[in-house]
Amino acid sequence: MYRYLIVLASALLMACSEPSKDISQRDTPISLSLITGVQPGFGLVKVSQEQGLFEKHNIELHVIDRPSGKLALKSVINQEVDPDFILVADIAFLANQHRLSNYRIVASVFDSDNQNALASLAPINDLSALKGKTMCTQHQSALHFYGQLLVEYSGEKDVTFKYLNISDLVRGLYEGECDFITIREPFISQIKKAPPKPVYIQQFAGIYLQHELMLANERVSSKDVARVLTTLIEAEKLFISDEEKVISTLSKSLSATPKSMKSLKEDSMWEVSLYRPLVHCWKDKCLGLWTLA
Template sequence: MFENPSKKMHMIVISSIIIIIFLSSFNIVSAQTSNEKPLRLSVGIWPPNFLAYVAQEKGYFEKNNVDVNLTLAQDYAGTLTDYANGEYDGMFVVYSDAIIQNSEGIDTKVVFNTDIAKDADPIIGNVDNLTELKGKKVGVDGINSFSHYYILESLKKVGLDEGDVEFASIPVQNMSDALKKGEIDAGHFYNPYSLDALKSEFKILSTGAIVPGVLTTVLAFHSDVVEQRPNDIKNIIKSLVEAKEDYEKNKEQDIKIMSVKTGVNKTDIIKGLDDAEVMDLEHNSQISMNKELNTSASLYTSGNSIADFFAERGVISKYPNFQYIIEPKFVNELLIEKK
């Protein structure tokens, strides 16, 4: 039995049209992807942030089809200024600083809670406990800063208030020297800067564990970037979550990557990661970004307390709208997809 030639030709034409449409669609998608500029992300000197380098070096960003340009930020204060000036699309930032940025008109969205201080951010001094700091001088990384707020909240736990101590503004990288020289009696540290002070036999008086929610690192982006490139933001978060899971399986390998990319030694990186609680999607969705949760672990609740502190001191003039600043949709979508 012979096939009808006209019917055969008809099928060939239809198949060709389908192939052309498919290839055209593929080319359009490819062009859109390739024309997107890399998202510029600032990575501060804080070990949990270094998981971004694991995501980069192990191909998680590439796997999730997002192009990210990571910049190691040695000068945290300078990074805040650079972000405000538009030199970065996003940054790993202390939550309280993101609040200040918004108050100053730098439209920013918090899209992920990366970690909270656990045994990190020690208050280290030449006395035996926080109570003995009464009448002493305490170093903070900036007056009316997150560091200042953290020390005050810690002192409240032992019945001391601001009038009971004298504060000195000292950059964290200089805190250990100030303590050794006797310029201060205690100070707020974080890794890797705390290890030098501990080598000199000073004592840990307290850590972030006693004031949950006060010291929180978040991933934040300019609002227009979030609106224009939501899939990229979502895929960055996904890549960071996968990098965390990779680290839990391949610690030695990933610590080497982080050390090579940042110049921070392996011991300091291990200490920093062990002393912080690195967050996952579940914690973000159910706790950090849960506006119904009335605990300091919620970014909404802790944000209000931090804003009160800044408003009382004139650091911010505009009270933040946390319903606008916090954007939980990405973690919620990723959690649903994961299930």
Template sequence: MTRRHLAAVPSLSLALLLALLLLAGCASPGEKQAAAPAGSTITLGFSAWPGWFPWQVAGEQGLFRKNGVDVELKYFDSYTDSLNALATGTIDANSQTLNDTLASVAGGAKQSVVLVNDNSSGNDQIIAGPGISSPAELKGRTVAAEQGTVDHYLLLLALRKAGLTEADVQFRPMPTDAAAAAFVAGQVDAVGVFAPFTTTALKRKGSRAIATSADFPGAIPDHLVVTRDLVSRDPKAVQGLVSAWFDALTWIGEHRPEALQIMAKRAGVSVSDYESYDKGTTIFTLERNRTAFSGELDGRAKEIADFLVSSKLVDRAPPLEGLFAPQFVRAVQP
């Protein structure tokens, strides 16, 4: 199970490239895929991250139907697969990080951010074993993380702050779940993981988080991202998705015990474990969304884009024109 993939070096991931080749192979020469008509079922993808499980609540409580949109929720065990599905048009919408969206756009995908789900404020962590108390002490050590994920990005941020680069550590790329298991088994000295895999990693005796997303406020924002095709052909459906999200947050606030059961079940963890993730995920209210879309996100996107280029995680800076579509959160009735 993976989350929050930053895009494989140098641009689109290998998996995405293969998917694109497969799509091309299935089409006849000159054939163009027809866009689904307005009013059709919208496929919304999400994966393992505390800030995205409210979508499960929206689905189970009929909040999409309430807002006039027919939605098929598609849960991805692999976050990378969800990114590739959106980039290739297999799904219409997906919850993903701004980092990943920028990387996809840099590779040619046409996507728009229409909602801020949350900011990671501690649930992405660099966890080290006994004897390591700071990122500076990672020099010469083995560090595992899923290459191209935001936890790889967090590692690079933490190393840079400590005056180091990836060349100063022995980086071992592996899937997030495998990385957490390898760390617990003592096969690597440190690991970059996100919740709920932080819980797994911290089972190693003497382990501790030496850097988290809380140390880099706003560096890892999460969003509802849709294809620009959907924005143009069915804006009412996009509005329905956005409005359903805020209805879900309201329902969760009014029925918290039941909501926690729904979200913990989807996450595959206990309710108590799920509640422990609350402090590490800052859910954005409607007001906070509107503030973010009033210029804050533009500055954050430029900062992330510059970092992706300087760290050689993408070949070139993504075009930012059309990236943000603020009209949908502005139209939500409080």
């Protein structure tokens, strides 16, 4: 209830500069679009769709999928699509926020410190195994930042980064182009299902806390943003009250194994939070190198 009030109060504050509307319009039917990567961060949206929560709030939501949040952003930047909302990892947004001036952060909808993993054809005993090796990742993405953090934690200097499309990372590992790759679901499950070669996957919980952001186009009114966020907050309850149904929805949406999704759920939070920490990051320019795309 507390966060419902925060969302509604925030919407009212943001709406001060908007033309006033009759309160009866609050539940009028609206049609909105959202682009997202096929990744765990879209969990609240997928569960809301599956359970008919958007329809309950008279929201027709058209969801556009891309293999990753980075590619979702690229589609927007290249004007291939013009969505009302974008779901994307905080790091990918920071790297491209100067190209998205007509979008604003309205919330985070997912947090995890154990979503990403390091994969190799050889056993990974510890991070010293990175020395003298090639790590493949997706450029300027959460996976890229995760890989950089692993190298920093390892203390190794002799590590080469190579950038591939996210759909080519597994191929690069099998063909010997990469010694290591950084991956996440659904690619972790895909590797485990039918690998042509044994693959070793190691996760390092706590190294990187990833946030999935929801961005809204400036044309979307604050009241409509509040309606969408209220819907997602309702979906949060199901992650506690009906875990089996949630795991089933996430597994199907990601083509991931239920076991993998249940494990991820233990280290993650699918919840709506009005997001502020990145503001300090921008002011301090702590991630300035990511804006030099």
